[in-house]
Amino acid sequence: MQQRRIAFIGAGNMTAAIISGLVNSGYPSNLITASNPSPQKLDKLAERHGINTTQDNHHAVAESDVIVLAVKPQLMEQVCQDLAKQSLAGKVFVSIAAGINSERLLDMLGGHYPLIRTMPNTPSLLSKGMTGLFAQDSVDESDKTFVFDMMSSVGEAIWVKKESDIDIVIATAGSSPAYFFLFLEAMQNHAMALGMDKNTSRKLVQQAMLGAAEMVCHNEDLELSELRAQVTSKGGTTAKAIESFQSDQLTDLVAKAMDAAIKRAQQMTQQF
Numbered sequence: 001m002q003q004r005r006i007a008f009i010g011a012g013n014m015t016a017a018i019i020s021g022l023v024n025s026g027y028p029s030n031l032i033t034a035s036n037p038s039p040q041k042l043d044k045l046a047e048r049h050g051i052n053t054t055q056d057n058h059h060a061v062a063e064s065d066v067i068v069l070a071v072k073p074q075l076m077e078q079v080c081q082d083l084a085k086q087s088l089a090g091k092v093f094v095s096i097a098a099g100i101n102s103e104r105l106l107d108m109l110g111g112h113y114p115l116i117r118t119m120p121n122t123p124s125l126l127s128k129g130m131t132g133l134f135a136q137d138s139v140d141e142s143d144k145t146f147v148f149d150m151m152s153s154v155g156e157a158i159w160v161k162k163e164s165d166i167d168i169v170i171a172t173a174g175s176s177p178a179y180f181f182l183f184l185e186a187m188q189n190h191a192m193a194l195g196m197d198k199n200t201s202r203k204l205v206q207q208a209m210l211g212a213a214e215m216v217c218h219n220e221d222l223e224l225s226e227l228r229a230q231v232t233s234k235g236g237t238t239a240k241a242i243e244s245f246q247s248d249q250l251t252d253l254v255a256k257a258m259d260a261a262i263k264r265a266q267q268m269t270q271q272f
């Protein structure tokens with residue numbers, strides 16, 4: 001991987017995940033700076049990874065080549081407009097924010113800088129992340145490669161062809177860990193309602209999910225419906241559960257939820 005100086009503006013969950021992936025994969029920590037208004041998260045990152053920290057975004061940017069915008073979407077305008085007060089010539093920008101498109105980000109930054117939008121997810125914390133990336137045609141291949149490699153340090157990364165596809169990545173991979181957690185919560189709660197204790201219920205759902213996820217990853221040549229069929233014995237218990245999900249239109253519910261996430265991402269570009 002190329003070595004460039006990277007500044008993370010915002011030192012929250014996603015920044016912590018990406019920094020941890022980078023450092024664990026051998027990226028030099030002295031090339032990484034994180035900036036955040038409060039010192040607690042910075043201190044933790046400095047202690048754990050030996051990176052540089054600052055409470056001054058301008059300082060972080062001045063000292064770096066690649067600037068990762070990692071604040072909440074509602075703060076992005078304020079943060080970018082403030083950064084635009086200093087010279088940003090020669091910097092490459094990376095956004096990990098949901099729902100703010102490249103045009104809007106460049107407008108906030110006040111110039112036509114190279115910008116790559118990315119959409120990671122929280123499993124990046126365990127180096128099991130999934131990141132979608134989009135870059136406009138004007139972005140250099142070497143900048144694209146650098147950012148792709150950076151996001152690959154926390155899991156899998158994939159380019160999407162058009163910017164609106166980032167919203168599909170949000171609905172399918174960025175937000176979806178929460179869908180799975182909700183599903184597991186519902187199963188754990190019902191196992192408890194049926195009389196199972198909390199720890200045993202948790203153990204049952206988490207190990208079933210882990211095993212199922214690994215089966216999916218180890219059988220890429222099999223359709224997901226085939227893996228489902230392998231569990232579903234004719235006339236058995238699973239068949240009844242699946243029949244119940246289908247008669248309650250689970251597939252439509254999932255599509256509706258994903259559409260709601262996409263709609264929100266589209267609204268956010270207008271709102272923030």
Ligand SMILES: NC(=O)C1=CN([C@@H]2O[C@H](COP(=O)(O)OP(=O)(O)OC[C@H]3O[C@@H](n4cnc5c(N)ncnc54)[C@H](O)[C@@H]3O)[C@@H](O)[C@H]2O)C=CC1
Nearest residue numbers: 010011012013014036070071072073096097098120121122
């Ligand atoms: N949490 C998730 O699952 C995912 C989040 N994202 C995106 O990542 C971005 C960050 O999300 P998280 O890390 O979850 O949020 P977070 O709230 O954990 O981190 C944001 C950090 O920005 C800091 N901050 C606030 N004002 C600032 C300022 N003026 N200058 C510098 N830092 C400032 C906050 O103190 C906080 O530490 C968001 O834009 C979100 O859309 C993307 C994919 C997944």
Ligand SMILES: O=C(O)[C@@H]1CCC=N1
Nearest residue numbers: 097098121170174175
């Ligand atoms: O909920 C959100 O807006 C962010 C983007 C994907 C996951 N969390």
